[in-house]
Amino acid sequence: MGFKESFSLKDNELNEKRVFRDAIHDYIHVDHLIIWRLINSQEVQRLRRVKQLGGTYQVFQSAEHSRFVHSLGVYQVVRRMLETECLDDVLSDYDKLCVMCAGLLHDIGHGPFSHSFEGVFQGNHEDMTVRIILEESEVHDILASVDESLPQDVASIIQHTHPNQILIQMVSSQLDADRMDYLLRDSYMTGTTYGKFDMSRILRTMRICDGKIVYKESGVQAIENYILARYHMYWQVYYHPTARSYEHLLQSIFARVKDLYAQKFEFKTNLHFLIPFLENNITVEAFTKLDEAVVLYYFSEFMNEDDFILSDLSARFLNRHLFKYKELKDMTKLAKIKALADSLGYDSHYYIMSDNQKQVPYLHYGESGELSEIEILDREGQLSPLPSKSEIVSAILNSKKFKSDQKVFFPKEIKDEVSVL
Amino acid sequence: MGFKESFSLKDNELNEKRVFRDAIHDYIHVDHLIIWRLINSQEVQRLRRVKQLGGTYQVFQSAEHSRFVHSLGVYQVVRRMLETECLDDVLSDYDKLCVMCAGLLHDIGHGPFSHSFEGVFQGNHEDMTVRIILEESEVHDILASVDESLPQDVASIIQHTHPNQILIQMVSSQLDADRMDYLLRDSYMTGTTYGKFDMSRILRTMRICDGKIVYKESGVQAIENYILARYHMYWQVYYHPTARSYEHLLQSIFARVKDLYAQKFEFKTNLHFLIPFLENNITVEAFTKLDEAVVLYYFSEFMNEDDFILSDLSARFLNRHLFKYKELKDMTKLAKIKALADSLGYDSHYYIMSDNQKQVPYLHYGESGELSEIEILDREGQLSPLPSKSEIVSAILNSKKFKSDQKVFFPKEIKDEVSVL
Amino acid sequence: MGFKESFSLKDNELNEKRVFRDAIHDYIHVDHLIIWRLINSQEVQRLRRVKQLGGTYQVFQSAEHSRFVHSLGVYQVVRRMLETECLDDVLSDYDKLCVMCAGLLHDIGHGPFSHSFEGVFQGNHEDMTVRIILEESEVHDILASVDESLPQDVASIIQHTHPNQILIQMVSSQLDADRMDYLLRDSYMTGTTYGKFDMSRILRTMRICDGKIVYKESGVQAIENYILARYHMYWQVYYHPTARSYEHLLQSIFARVKDLYAQKFEFKTNLHFLIPFLENNITVEAFTKLDEAVVLYYFSEFMNEDDFILSDLSARFLNRHLFKYKELKDMTKLAKIKALADSLGYDSHYYIMSDNQKQVPYLHYGESGELSEIEILDREGQLSPLPSKSEIVSAILNSKKFKSDQKVFFPKEIKDEVSVL
């Protein structure tokens, strides 16, 4: 019998089990030594210094929580899933360990202010998560100390390549522990009612069929609620124009630093934490050292740099002089606004941004690379995709004119000039 | 200057303002003597003995609240609406008084276990509400003591005939104080998350335009949430099959009493509270005396009547031996099930029932008699109906195959026989 | 091996487990057939028609919940206690069954408007609970169908005579499932914050030591919070003067009926449900038939009786014309107020009442018959009573001048005359 077959979670239990008090899940339980060690690793602790909502806390100012608490929350939702009868039956102890680790670690590859940062410097944060798990890191060593194959098995869940579809669905699908925790948590922290849904009921209606997680028909309305919760959180919170304004400002600062570095500008600031990123030579070690504290420190320093654009953008950021925005109905106007900005002395490359946000509440299999439907098990034992059991989701899918929001962002100082364009 | 123009709420203020502590609105404030006297009238106090959810508390067993607390809640939401700048500006003190009274009184015409009871005995509960307000009653006298025209003005809001559309919208429209209170309250009391929505935001985005209440575009998503909340509460709570089973059982008891009385059956029970209803000679006085305590008392007595059907049905009700149910896909089966029941000694007139529940989340103007759209005011000052500003609502409206649920209900004792039909 | 030793809960599991959605505990789980049958017995269903808070819902008007939901809640807290490692280890399956039944059934002996009713008619409600369990009833039959000794074993928990102290502590002690559920539930339903405490933490710190339930030192502050929650709920909710006014009015009506019956007054009302109580010949069967619906029906009828006192008091009750009250600092005044009332035509026996409420937040062993301390287990394994580990509780116990509230209640009509006495 191989290691994976003989592995027993029981043997890995902590003598004294640990709990974290949590505002969302009441308690987060840590029963196993490996999980406890992972939580205390530097790569996971670093997430305390990376905010969950990036710039959104500038709008929903009470939502200042970090990716660390979210990661613990995802782990806890995975744990609750594993306690359901249906999953307890079909998964081995080794599988359970893999998926708890994957839930806890799925976000460790997020850079500081993650989306703006990724846009300029880094590839995909999932790739970085996988690198940290597989390359030299405390996390890697802790996983490998259990079994040599564990890092790869955990990584393959995050990469969607693990042979057991159930484990992938638990951590990363249209209805997974990640989304469940962040909707509940972001909703609680922002003080909105939009993200609430009935997780208990969803977990109670979970079943295994054909080697996949499916849901009993009696869970359909709880799932509809979850999907609408997600839809509303996107428009009310995640895509709030002021939050986007903040992301654009960040992205301009990062872009300016990169461009100046390429032009061999002489920085007063000692950039050593950023060098690997500026030279596109990112190591796991360098990545782990970079968090939002370091980036905020650099912004403080940048206010004293001799480059006007860099010092101006940094001051705008730290003192919350964000870009203004307006709807952009006609894309030809964008060029005009850029020309205007340039003529007024605001380099449009850094001072004029536009984006177009869309949010589709549910995706069919294959659509946009979506890997799985949410499937519903009816009383006769038949499986069907969610939209055929939900009038709401079906109606939404058949609607072709889905909301999108195109906006242009610009400095407050040129507001009057832009408004007459 | 006539009475209505010169009327001042300030002059009617209580020396010592009253508050009710409330689980939904924190405090319900009573500032005016008229409202305080109405709350203490016997017609309003009677609502303490009429449950808000009829039979639904058999399923959601913590939802045992009465129409009295709901009525106070509706009054409180009206009061909060009146505090918004937009309404405070356009309504006279007399209008404000009218609409507060209408909110408080809108449900006083509900009979015991209202829907089943109405089905057998009474016409519409709104007609009875209007009669109580206009005919001899404590409520009428309190209103008339302010001004002779007040009863009629309050009644016309409930009848949708008041000249000021705004007052009607506040109390009875697709987005009114009634629905807002019951969704929040029923959701809280059942312990579900379905009925939550952001009332604060909806009230904040309320505006007056063209003599109607409309909503700013920034309120659209809060309204979407409200509409979905309503949709989900209907399917999860109000139309729950067990609740419907309970309503059918009640209706059978009422029907049996009525039929026996028509057949001059000699009741042991002194039916005097019910006589006016059995003889279709309902007065406001007789109506006010009938509440759920009286009806429950009769059911206790009916268990000793010599008619088997009546005593059997009453015992089933009090001891919660409800009818079982199954989906009825094919209406031809209904006749078969009735024949089966008759052959097994269960009079199908009282023991077999069926219903078909539908719920459309939003109605256009004119559709099913709907009197008004929810209208959205955009930044350019244009009004448009909600669906043109909400992808979700629009998608739902365009979907033609809306959920309906056809079920047949029958005694548990013949479950096996029914299942093989 | 006897029945009790060999009894297995597993063998009694329902094929399909049941859940009740609950506003306090989210879900109440029913896993065993016996529990399901007890819930559906007429004695437990009757509790749906007995309000948990008696008259208090006249003050905290959203608190209209019944003893039925509370009883389910107590059962659920017992169930959660049984899931803790410490209790799971030390109790047999038969003990677990006994204590779940005792939790569910502990209130079935409550009469309508229980305290006022008990004061006039009945002995103690616990005695009646025990009689229902031991004598002829559906509940008795269901229990006896498991084993002949089960009714007696369940009753002995409620009577505090069971040999296993742990079972008694779970259902009836200074920190038990009954109090935990009612504080949380009454607080939620009234909308106050007073009754909240951290039940999860208390359960997590529960241990077994010397054959008793004790609590780890890390639980002391959660227990302090619970004790203060209880203290505040008593003064803010349960002893609210308006609630007491309502109880006094009820008691006067009951007393008047009893006196009239003794005087052979000819009632128009058919009193048959009350006769056994008026003749002090209470059977379990008669008790089970009497609920608040019946009593409220009688009050409606009493309004038409020829006795002025009875019809007047009943009308006051149903239309909420409660007695006024004032503080009674000097007991000699009570006689004066009574004389005054008599002289003004209000029979002081029914129209003047006084009471003196006290609430001691914590009792030592032996004090007022208290059967057990809350005991704290420290790190060295030593047990000590709560006060020696809690400055708050100790300070409170040492305070000798504890709050009491002496009030006199009288008809509103003589308020002015009373006020000058």
Next chain:
Amino acid sequence: MGFKESFSLKDNELNEKRVFRDAIHDYIHVDHLIIWRLINSQEVQRLRRVKQLGGTYQVFQSAEHSRFVHSLGVYQVVRRMLETECLDDVLSDYDKLCVMCAGLLHDIGHGPFSHSFEGVFQGNHEDMTVRIILEESEVHDILASVDESLPQDVASIIQHTHPNQILIQMVSSQLDADRMDYLLRDSYMTGTTYGKFDMSRILRTMRICDGKIVYKESGVQAIENYILARYHMYWQVYYHPTARSYEHLLQSIFARVKDLYAQKFEFKTNLHFLIPFLENNITVEAFTKLDEAVVLYYFSEFMNEDDFILSDLSARFLNRHLFKYKELKDMTKLAKIKALADSLGYDSHYYIMSDNQKQVPYLHYGESGELSEIEILDREGQLSPLPSKSEIVSAILNSKKFKSDQKVFFPKEIKDEVSVL
């Protein structure tokens, strides 16, 4: 008429009022331009980068909120107080402005990780708050732009020297906006139930008497609850030993940097943000630049310094290898533990710390410099201090043996050696 008498808040209203969505107060309303400008000043925005709970978020990991949201919350509670009838009547518009500013600004003098930082570098944070308001700063300029006397008037509220006692009580007393916000907020964010109390009721019972804020007798129990909430939050959250361990570690790092600087150690790190603090030459400008991001950045850099103590302590901090602790019953042991640590190579000056936490739930006037009692107004119009109206508070005050907790903190590596001492 002078400026203060003629000043009108109405004239300072924003054209478009602003709101912040907030998890605690639902919405925080900004009606006046001055407040809006203060919120956007760099001194207030800096508070986004200073955590409210210092090290406590290491234990209650979801409590990652900043002093910025708390400051907004205090402002909002002040605003709600001003809306009560009693305060609206007695305060001039200028006074109202002063106290709103004082509420918003009261924390701007907090350094990074404030208590540990203050211990090593800075004097009192209130002194710094006053300096920022009175010296050169954006905040000063905004205040002075309204009237030259405004900075001094706001500062004098914070300094307790303002002639109007009411304003001081609102912002800084035993029952003030500061404490109310932080108890509610910290409780919500940590997910504990300890800090909840009924703020609505407290505000409703507020009155002005003899030029002071007092409370009606009907508010006593809500105030008791508040005082107990505070007591429990201290022991459960603020004085949690792990949080203290974290504070000690911070203090050791700061102390080591200071000592090394005094010894002219050659730092690799560019310490320029810290120099003014190390040289005890703190300016408002230097203070404003120092936030937790900068300090965390320095800690990252310190891991590479050649001083072992500094690099070791910094790594412990960032990777959460906190000091262990044990109770210190006998102070003579402290010297032994220090000697032990020194002998094992851990410089006891930085590696061994002890503290003794106490918390008195209520203070009499004069005690520990407490400036005012909470005073209660009874029905006869008499004022008395809270303890004479509250058995709980009185009992607590009379108790002499109040909880204190003396602990010693030491590196995990010497745990075994310490435990046998």
